[in-house]
Amino acid sequence: MKIAVLGGTFDPIHLGHLAVAEEARRLLALSKVIFMPAGRPYFKDRAAISPAEDRIKMLGLAIAGQPIYLISRLEVERPGPSYAVDSMAQIKKQLNPADDLFFIMGWDNLMNLHLWYEADRLIKLCRVVAAPRPGFPQPSIQSLEHELPGISERAIIMERPLIDISATLIREKVANGLTIDALVPPAVAKYIQQKGLYKPSIQH
Numbered sequence: 001m002k003i004a005v006l007g008g009t010f011d012p013i014h015l016g017h018l019a020v021a022e023e024a025r026r027l028l029a030l031s032k033v034i035f036m037p038a039g040r041p042y043f044k045d046r047a048a049i050s051p052a053e054d055r056i057k058m059l060g061l062a063i064a065g066q067p068i069y070l071i072s073r074l075e076v077e078r079p080g081p082s083y084a085v086d087s088m089a090q091i092k093k094q095l096n097p098a099d100d101l102f103f104i105m106g107w108d109n110l111m112n113l114h115l116w117y118e119a120d121r122l123i124k125l126c127r128v129v130a131a132p133r134p135g136f137p138q139p140s141i142q143s144l145e146h147e148l149p150g151i152s153e154r155a156i157i158m159e160r161p162l163i164d165i166s167a168t169l170i171r172e173k174v175a176n177g178l179t180i181d182a183l184v185p186p187a188v189a190k191y192i193q194q195k196g197l198y199k200p201s202i203q204h
């Protein structure tokens with residue numbers, strides 16, 4: 001089986017994530033795509049990340065009725081920082097040795113992969129699939145190889161989809177009272193509204 005993990009904060013999940021997952025599934029003939037929300041990402045210094053339970057509920061609403069999509073609670077249940085390498089090692093242990101494991105990310109993250117904790121071990125555990133992200137240049141395999149030897153054999157650079165959506169944009173729109181209907185699945189927009197997520201905090 002070919003299985004891919006899409007790691008992220010998912011605060012909230014949006015149509016960019018879903019399009020990337022779907023394109024990777026199509027391109028690589030994946031059997032499963034596992035969305036893996038981070039507990040407390042060590043590289044994001046944004047003060048308030050929504051509670052894991054809200055982020056997981058939104059993921060569940062976004063992928064409902066699509067059995068090839070799964071959610072892993074591994075990182076939200078692990079205390080301390082979330083390192084992709086530890087999660088992927090744990091997932092790999094549960095797979096058949098013949099299974100193929102992939103880690104999906106945007107071009108923005110591939111460019112910084114060499115800075116990730118034990119990136120060299122990560123790319124031995126799984127291949128990396130990188131989707132384009134508007135505003136970020138296509139990473140050059142030569143310079144990536146220079147920073148992270150071995151990556152040229154392990155990276156698959158996707159050329160589509162090109163979706164200009166980020167969770168930051170969504171949080172900003174909600175905070176400014178603007179609609180996010182074109183950016184997230186309807187059930188996710190409804191959840192955000194019902195729970196009052198991303199509203200600016202009241203200043204005293």
Ligand code: ATP
Binds near residue numbers: 006109132133164
């Ligand atoms: P934020 O704006 O809060 O930083 P984000 O939109 O980048 O969030 P994450 O949950 O951090 O979302 O992203 C998870 C993964 O999905 C990352 O590897 C990121 O590069 C990738 N990704 C997110 N949005 C897109 C997009 N529109 N196109 C391609 N890749 C994306």
